[in-house]
Amino acid sequence: MSPRHGIPHRTGATGLARRQFAADPWVSLGLALLVGTVALLLTAVPRGLVDVQSRQLVQEIGSLSAAQRDLRGDWQRTVVFGSTQDLTGDPSADGWAPLVEGAERVRAEQPEPLRSTLGPAQFLVRLTDTVDYAPPVESGYYAATLSLAVDPDLTEHVDLVTGDWPELVVDPPVFGPDAPQQEQDDPEPVPVVLLDEAADELLLEVGDEVQGLVVAGTYTPTEPDDPRWQHVDNGATLGTLYDPNLGESAYATAFLSPDNRGSIGQPASVRMRMWFPVQPGAITGSTGQVEALRAQVNGFLAEQHTLATADEIGDAGAAQVPLFTTDLTEALGRIVSQQRATSSLLAVVAAGPLGVALAVAALGARLVVHRRRQALAMTLARGASPGQLRRLIAGEGLLLGVPAAALGHLGATLLVPGPTPWWQWLVTAVVALVPSVALAASVDDASLQQRRSDLSSRSASRWRWVVELAVVGLAGVATWRLLDRGARGDGAGQSGIDLLAAGTPVLLALAACVLTLRLYPLPLRALAAALRGRPSLTPFLGASRALRDPAGGLVPALAVVLGTAIALVSAVLLSTVTRGAEVAAWEANGAAVRLNGPLLSDELRAEIEQIDGVVAVGGVADTGATRDLVVDGERQAIRVWAAEPQVQEVYARSAPVPPLPDEFWRDEGIPAVVTLLGADEMIPDDATEVQVSRLGEIEVVGHRDQVPGILVTGAGVLVDGERWVAAGGSMPDVTTTLVGVADGASPQAVADDVTELVGTGGVVTTVTTRLEAFEDAPVTTGLRQLFVGATVVSALLTVLAVVVVQLMGSTARTALLATLRTLGLGARQTRALTAWELAPLLVTSLLVGTLLGLGVPWVLLRGLDLTGLTGGSAQPALSLDLPLLAAVLGAVVLTVLIAVTVSAWIAGRTNLAQALRVGEDR
Template sequence: MSGLLGLARRQATAHRAVPVALLLLVLLVSAVVTAWPRLLAGVDDRQVTHEIAATSPLSRDVVGVLPGGLPRLPAPPAGSTPFPPDVEENLGGLYAALEELRAAQPEPLRDLLGDPSFWLQSEPAEIEPPPDPLMGRQRLRLTVDPYLADRVTLVAGRWPEPHIPVDPYAELAEGREGLLTVEERLVLVNAAIAASEPLEVLLSAPAADVLEWEVGTERRITGNTVPALLTGTYEVTDPRADHWAHNLYSAQPYVVDDLNLGTSAEAAAYLAPSWDGGLPAGMPEHVRTFRTQMWFPTVVDALSADDVDAAAAQLTRFTAPQPLGEAGDLVPAAEVRFATELGEVLDRVRQQQAVTSTVLTVIASGPLGVTLAVFLLAARLLVSRRRSGLALLSARGGSGWQLRSVLALEGLVIGLPAAAAGALLAVLLLPGRTAPADLAVTGLVALVPAVVLAASTSPRGLRESRADLGTRPSRWRWVAEVVLLVVTAVALVLLGQRGVQPGAGETDVLLTGVPLLLAASTCVVVLRVYPLPVRALAGALRRRRGLTAFLGAARAVREPAGGLVPAVALVVGVSVAMFSAVLGSTISAGVQATAWQSVGADLRLSGPVLDEEKAAAIAAVPGVAGVATIGDAGTVSVAGERLDLAVADPAAVRAVQADGVGIDRLPADLSGGTGDAVPAVLSAEAVEALGAGVGDTLEAAVGDGVTLEVVGTVGRLAGAGTTGDVLVEAEAFAAAAGRAVLPRIALVDVADGEDPTAVLGRVREVEPVALAQNPAGDASGFLSSPMAGGMNAALGVAVVLSLVLVVVAVVMTQLMGAPVRARLLAVLRTLGLDRRRARGIVAWELGPLSAVSVLAGGVLGVLVPWVVLGGMDLRALTGGEEQPGLVVDPLVVGGVLGGVLLVTALAVLVSTVVSSRADVAGELRMGEET
């Protein structure tokens, strides 16, 4: 055994370059496989936070509603809530019940739910408008918010005082109330109203302006009750705070301009926070019907990617009906049902995780396959350098087990410390979390050198021989290759029959396996087909006088450089680079098309009224080629179907969208309707809902009724936002309806050669308030998400890593045949062969195989994305509603393929130059000694 260890020590100290290269390879691979899951975990965690934060508070927060007035729950211990004592007395019990409910939830849901919030609000109460009002119909929603003082700033007047209602029946004897007549009741109610103070309320300053209500004045509430006194106005401290998303009437009044009902405004009128549930006598019954809206704000950064499944399941259970607070002796506990759209967000996150996991698995499998091929090449190279010592050990009776043990031991000495160092390096340089299963992969990498070295060693393999002589074709190889091709064909058929499927929260095994099967099948075809033209070429060159081409072609057939392994490395490496490039182009084009579908033009302005005067001013801005405005006529009944009606000039819309990317354009011929009918364009959804087509007439329930004639259809009106089921011609609709719709969307076409950002800056001088969008900004915003950034980074790393591994594979392949090649060239040099022709002979060893492998890898790199698009829903990666089409950008594909060819050619050239510089005297002397 000591002799075996001594031999292993002497072997390790000889030819140090190869073990050092293998050690560095293990170090690199172990660092990558340790860092990869940490990187993906970090990307997934940030994507969860990104998706939750991008959802509106009203959608993501967990909201519940209790009807029936002020909840009567037992008051908590004094000082246990964030409210003042007078507020805590009435509303503290509700806060305590919500806190207890949250505390009872399991993790991670408990951390996901923030501190509870709530307010109480009545149904709208009509108030008497002033003379010649801006808003014909004015309504208040009486509101109680215990958090209001912390979220607003009083700008005029004072805070309202609690209303002390006068009980009209307080003086009656017990049981007398039920005996009163209607007239007697009315007398008592009027007396109570006369004895009561006005109901003091607080409005936002914008609401007071719209309602034309001055501080310190009263307004009569419709019905027989006390008036409302405006004691003060406020401005919200942070208009963007999530709190205001739960009340549309608090920060700003809710103003509606309805075609049928005219203008109206609705605002929240705040009562004193210490309100005890009492209201003035005579208040309309519907106003007395208060509801309590409660919500748990979502803590956007509370979840990690690993928590998504558990949180989704817990959230589903939490939204089932459940009691709030404790039941009394005679009164059952109130039952509340919470609701949220956060579950849909988590489902979308799970789909994104499934899609990205599958795509990244496909991407990672390529470099992994090339890495294994490189490991095999390194092992065979090391065995070739150890051949003399191993042959001596075998000649002296060493068994195959002993030979393998020597190299396996050397592999362990190389692999274990290198893998540990690589894993430690990844953990130190990249923050994140590492699961035990991830370290198991690193452990397997540490064992790879020992395994491949042992597998590459056998007593029979220590004798040098020509690969093309003395062997018969293996029947089992044919069987294995046929089985592989059949399995690949079956997998393709199954994937095609299954069609596009959205992510289901886990890696798609079939979709992940098909690219691997295609890569393996391509390698088999290359190795079977490659010798045929080379052998024919060698036969043709035999009759020519030149030596270089004939001898190079003959050696390419007799002594293929590395055989299967370099072919696998080249095919898979090139295909991964091409796959990454094509998939990146497809995703980028899909994101651009989605952005254009949302924006609809080079620039999109929305928000304030953009009438003809404003549109003309925008059109006059230097750099603006055209403007089209779109008005939202609301949801109306069209032939019995509720559809969103958009009002615009179709010709102007078509003109500004002429250069749009990936959007549906309006038909070119949109001639007017016949008679008094209004020309209309139906979206695809409207066509399906109505069952109508071009030439049909439809009735729209607007005013006294408007007749529409369908003059065209479009898949979807880009840039219309939430409207656009039906697009009608503006002037004809205004004439038919007797009223124009004020547009709030403007699509702006930027002149050719102008920078949209610079043009937007000039447009801002004309319209500084409107929300501005442009496709490039929306696309860059989506691509800046953690998921998109991680995907782009992974694609880039895959391209670079594949090219590096291709270079390493080419170099190692050339080094593996260096001894035999050196002896051949030494003999040929003594016969008069110059260095130039020697380099040609060396280049022939790997040149044909490299060319064929690169070509096959390029075809495979385009085929795999096509297969992936046929079986995977990539909408999660583009943010769109439609599956993106395959995009093969000639510039990108040509650049990647040209880079691969250049890198491969340089690797072949460098190794050729080095290999051709053989020491003639040394090689001949070694030949004489052997």
């Protein structure tokens, strides 16, 4: 019969799915929203990490001086012919062409990314002879030194202020036995160009002569901040050096004609320098790419690079082969370590919220099926097969997940611009399948009837035991492998993310949840028995329902455990890295203020001590000779470092710099020493007699890998300077001065006064500037945002998990509450009953998560290298910031209370009439 006679068409699978979705769309849409959010985070967070690492990489490379990061080559040569015309007879010949072409050939031969990182080579010739003279008294300088140099590209980088460019004036060399008679008695002065500032300070004008030189003109740098000037000493600024006894001396560079080859007459010995400028903006990429660049730079330094042959130069006796050096490889090594640490921390912290999100997605899928239980059961009863039902609901999951995941991915690409590697689309595709798989897995093959599932420490399913033992076993093995990494010398993080460090916390959380759910029924059963005899119904009924009809099981427990653990792990790791950076800054600087450069004379020490806020001035220096370390008759070579007695007060004022042992400073008995770097391995614990040449018998009272504020490059011992002098030695020259600052005084003000005192003759650094640089670094800001974001996301997911758990048990709870409300149960008691159902499990999970959150950082610090983040040479110690931990734990507890309150409020809105009518229909 047709529909016209009252018999409708048979409803197909699509129509059935549409009707089921339309009847209760909100949970399904919520599941799609969760999937879209997860896809957005999984796409945005890695892109954000790449952006942070790229900006940090540029900052790290940019913070190096050009002299440190550039690939610089130095060599000595003798220039016989100062002009190309005298060398070749061709006035149009370019004397620099062979070197320039050779340097470009060397650069073009390098592999990528090194070739793109290096800029065109630049050259500088500096004559070994300098011009020293006494400037006018009115200048304020007691002495001045002019260094002669040739920059073939000078005219491209400076602007002429007065006068003219210097002409090429070179007396051709004369050889033979009668050469002295042919020398000119009054040679023509050589024109040079000076920095305008230097000429003003030294009271020199165009046309003035200084010992065979004549000032042809003055210049100012076109770009004074151009990194190239860091290779040209005193080329962009006038150098000064302060002497407490004599005053200030001045240092300037006088440039010869750019056409000069490095001689002003007779054959001259010159220092040649060329450098390939490193462009910080060109160094980008992942850990593997930076590691490849470091390997290429190391390979470049290990090879010999011939710029020009002896025939190409003409008057050179050998090929021009520079010796290249750079500090770039050390910086790239720090960057690689830093990128590994940040990637691993990202994986550790993000694994928690991701695990909670997947658990909530699975729980949401169960809720969708649970709310359709009656319809699905009717569909099975009318002949549908379980396979058809799974395909139907899996198709609905695809319709929900694919658009949501795609929108989340596209939203992330708009929020965080950058390249999109192929694997990000693969991750998005996997996320898109989550609703489909979770919905299909939630369909029961049977009649979908409700069953009791009492909590018990014993299980009837042997597969549960297998899975739980596997989880606990994996967690134990992962923890053991992580803790034993140092002993094995395992470089597990060499390629980027440390998967072992990232997976161990999640496995520990799963194992903790397994053990919690196994042991949790025992105290809960005891609590229900204790509440049985009390007159109040709500506590006993709530505890009994939590025992007999648990709605969530593992999922809410895992959500709370992971949420609590991630919040505390983030707080502990953040405080540990911050404290580690502070310790590293103090150990690197040695004191609140450090001065490098000038010799610490008694006069300079007195001048610094007169600065307001300074309480002690001292230093540590190498005695300059190799000494014999005799251990039970066995001799080994070491270096001896001597510490001035003032260093004791400096270190005392420089917490957290570890002070030297009190025994080190004793002035009686055998000398006490502290071993440095690898010297401790030379002296076994059972050694009976230890001696150092000149000192005699010694007592080792401690060990330091490095002396705070001093760079120690080899095995040695540190001794009190007064004991060293008493033994017949002399106190070495101190060029690194440590300045102790009084409590309440401004280190920056002291540093400014010291800088004003020494001028450009020294470099002053402070701990404050180091710490400010750490705080402002992109990686520090990124980690802070990561930790806060992970905590917030985990908290929101925890609330969502608890609410979903409440909705899972809403059907049975609503029927019970409707009956109890009819019998006189109040709305307040209804909400309390719901809270009692959730509270025991959530409180237990909260305690387990707290213990896990404090224990996981201890495990991670023994397997995850954080020195790349702190900048120190040693792994930072675990640091617990109690106020921060209390605040974070309070926020977690508040989150759980909010989740319980929301669940209780939802349960308290029971419609008695509707619930009773539904009961009658059954």
